[in-house]
Amino acid sequence: MKYGCPEVFNTDQGSQFTSEAFLNELKLRNIRISMDGKGRWMDNVMIERLWRSVKHEEVYLKAYDTVKQAKQSIAEYLDFYNMIRPHSSLNKATPDEFYDQHLLKVMAA
Numbered sequence: 001m002k003y004g005c006p007e008v009f010n011t012d013q014g015s016q017f018t019s020e021a022f023l024n025e026l027k028l029r030n031i032r033i034s035m036d037g038k039g040r041w042m043d044n045v046m047i048e049r050l051w052r053s054v055k056h057e058e059v060y061l062k063a064y065d066t067v068k069q070a071k072q073s074i075a076e077y078l079d080f081y082n083m084i085r086p087h088s089s090l091n092k093a094t095p096d097e098f099y100d101q102h103l104l105k106v107m108a109a
Contacts, residue, residue: 003099010034053081 009031011017017035026033058077064070086092093101 005029006031008032008034
């Protein structure tokens with residue numbers, strides 16, 4: 001894993017995220033659990049925006065022959081999205097650049 005284990009896992013209250021087995025996996029890794037309240041669409045807006053981009057800029061434009069090909073192509077797109085594609089909401093920085101800048105500020109503090 002490039003960035004290690006997350007400190008907090010934020011999700012909605014879907015059954016896949018509220019199961020005892022899933023929650024125990026987070027607890028074993030000392031990951032804090034943050035669940036959005038019912039109808040809290042704003043809490044997931046960033047990840048929803050990411051998946052919109054993945055679908056409209058990658059998935060809907062391709063006809064994958066195999067699951068393996070789909071995984072490879074989507075992984076390549078996510079690399080592009082994070083390392084090459086500038087984001088207007090990040091002042092034209094890539095997510096990797098933005099994260100690295102934030103990390104430097106935190107480490108300097």
